[in-house]
Amino acid sequence: MKHWLKNAVFYEIYPQSFNDTNADGIGDFEGIIEKLDYIRDMGFTAIWMNPCYDSPFTDAGYDVRNYYKTAERYGTNDDLKRLFDEVHKRDMHIIIDLVPGHTSIDCEWFKESMKAERNEYSDRYIWTDNIKKSLDGIADISGSLRGISNRDGSCGVNYYSTQPALNYGFANPTETWQCAVDSQAALSTRAEILNVIRFWLNLGCDGYRVDMAASLIKNDIEKTEMIKFWQEMFAVIRKEFPEAVFVSEWGDPSKALVAGFDMDFLLHFGPSHFLDMYHSENPYFSENGAGYAEDFFAYYLDSYNKTKGIGSICLISGNHDMPRIAHFCSETEIKLVYAFMMSMPGIPFIYYGDEIGMKYLDGITSVEGGYWRTGARSPMQWNGGKNSGFSDADADKLYIMQDPDPERPTAEKQMKDENSILNELKRQIAVRKNNNTLAENGGFELINSGYPLVYRRYTDEKDVLVAINPKNEECSVDTAAELGRVVYELNGAAHTENGKLIVPPCSASYIEIKGF
Numbered sequence: 001m002k003h004w005l006k007n008a009v010f011y012e013i014y015p016q017s018f019n020d021t022n023a024d025g026i027g028d029f030e031g032i033i034e035k036l037d038y039i040r041d042m043g044f045t046a047i048w049m050n051p052c053y054d055s056p057f058t059d060a061g062y063d064v065r066n067y068y069k070t071a072e073r074y075g076t077n078d079d080l081k082r083l084f085d086e087v088h089k090r091d092m093h094i095i096i097d098l099v100p101g102h103t104s105i106d107c108e109w110f111k112e113s114m115k116a117e118r119n120e121y122s123d124r125y126i127w128t129d130n131i132k133k134s135l136d137g138i139a140d141i142s143g144s145l146r147g148i149s150n151r152d153g154s155c156g157v158n159y160y161s162t163q164p165a166l167n168y169g170f171a172n173p174t175e176t177w178q179c180a181v182d183s184q185a186a187l188s189t190r191a192e193i194l195n196v197i198r199f200w201l202n203l204g205c206d207g208y209r210v211d212m213a214a215s216l217i218k219n220d221i222e223k224t225e226m227i228k229f230w231q232e233m234f235a236v237i238r239k240e241f242p243e244a245v246f247v248s249e250w251g252d253p254s255k256a257l258v259a260g261f262d263m264d265f266l267l268h269f270g271p272s273h274f275l276d277m278y279h280s281e282n283p284y285f286s287e288n289g290a291g292y293a294e295d296f297f298a299y300y301l302d303s304y305n306k307t308k309g310i311g312s313i314c315l316i317s318g319n320h321d322m323p324r325i326a327h328f329c330s331e332t333e334i335k336l337v338y339a340f341m342m343s344m345p346g347i348p349f350i351y352y353g354d355e356i357g358m359k360y361l362d363g364i365t366s367v368e369g370g371y372w373r374t375g376a377r378s379p380m381q382w383n384g385g386k387n388s389g390f391s392d393a394d395a396d397k398l399y400i401m402q403d404p405d406p407e408r409p410t411a412e413k414q415m416k417d418e419n420s421i422l423n424e425l426k427r428q429i430a431v432r433k434n435n436n437t438l439a440e441n442g443g444f445e446l447i448n449s450g451y452p453l454v455y456r457r458y459t460d461e462k463d464v465l466v467a468i469n470p471k472n473e474e475c476s477v478d479t480a481a482e483l484g485r486v487v488y489e490l491n492g493a494a495h496t497e498n499g500k501l502i503v504p505p506c507s508a509s510y511i512e513i514k515g516f
Helices: 029-034 036-042 077-089 108-113 184-203 224-240 294-307 331-341 371-376 411-416 421-433
Strands: 010-013 046-049 066-070 093-098 143-145 155-157 207-210 245-248 263-265 312-316 347-351 443-448 453-458 463-469 475-478 482-490 495-497 500-503 507-515
Touching: 029 036, 029 077, 036 421, 066 077, 066 184, 077 093, 077 184, 093 184, 093 245, 184 207, 184 224, 294 312, 294 443, 331 347, 331 421, 331 463, 331 482, 331 507, 411 421, 421 482, 463 500, 482 495
Parallel strands: 010 046, 010 347, 046 093, 093 207, 207 245, 245 263, 263 312, 312 347
Antiparallel strands: 143 155, 443 453, 453 463, 463 507, 475 500, 482 507, 495 500
């Protein structure tokens, strides 16, 4: 593990919506630089920034036109380098998105691949050998493009029809147009993406969050070839950049971490039951106490035991692809969620605006391929000024509309309120960073996954009991623990009576254990 990950807490920035300094209604690199002190002072040690490459923005930048150039609306390559430098001046780190699975249809590689005449890009994408052949039913291909050029064949796409899939080969080729993973075509794509990785690491970024990391090799049902692929990629890149970190959008740590990633997210897709905890209509972290955490912890413990010592499992408050946490949880419930995130193993990620409880804007018009996700991408709410301090542009010029509620939360208001979500999270981050037992590599033992939620974090030097009760009534669980100093508490600390741990309603506490 990279040394700086041990106590890392990440802040995700969606650059379009974070801070606009040139009044065009869209956030920019300079806007992020302006707010670095805010991020640092909250206690965050690292930033994940969503795509910033040149793009026609049919999918908010996840449709890359040029991997080696930033989008003009954010600034230049030099501006991005300055952002990297300013982050490092504050003893923080920054990773950016890598989108290796597909490009935009506007990418020069794709334009060349569409030509009927053979050229060096003809096999950069996945094409059938006949226009009548589709790619339906092939794992990790969502559809195909047809009749778009004089080339005879259909081209596979990864998500939207504007995102043609790059060719890394097929795990089990069954037709002549399907390349093997060790074919020259597949190896050529791999080599180019390695060059992209090198380019931005040389400019100063600290690593990557890898988009759709499990989907590059097609028809790889068990992900055997995908794991081998990343192991081979990391064998090359880590020799050149040993401190670079990589977090995967995989959602299966038992595969992603074995593949060589430093971190993997538990996500809204896949088998993790992440949504059960605080992103559903009846989550575990609800005052009504009707949620269910057992399936989440069954999966979590299985993943944890398989990957302990290999890499980190990351919990998130949310991200740019799902409704905000405030859509499902009250302010008190959000604080308890953060008490959970900041006391679990692995590395926590907070999505911009979630630290102040920004709302999900349900039903608003889609922007840049966001559709249902658009409501989680509205401009950051900084203060009570024009457009909540996000931009000096007219309201109708903003990238996405602002939350229209005049009582919408702002960072300025929350910084002044001792009991705000922002200040509670700030306290929790400080507690995590100041207690090695709560760090990424501290031990973990689940004691109770019902109400209350109770687990033990431990090192050779110290044991800490974490007790969280989202329910709006006192709960208890049998325990033989002898409690010591209270490290952190919200709405009252747990205590023992007659062999039971009594946990107050809507409370969280971290307590040192004298004996267990």
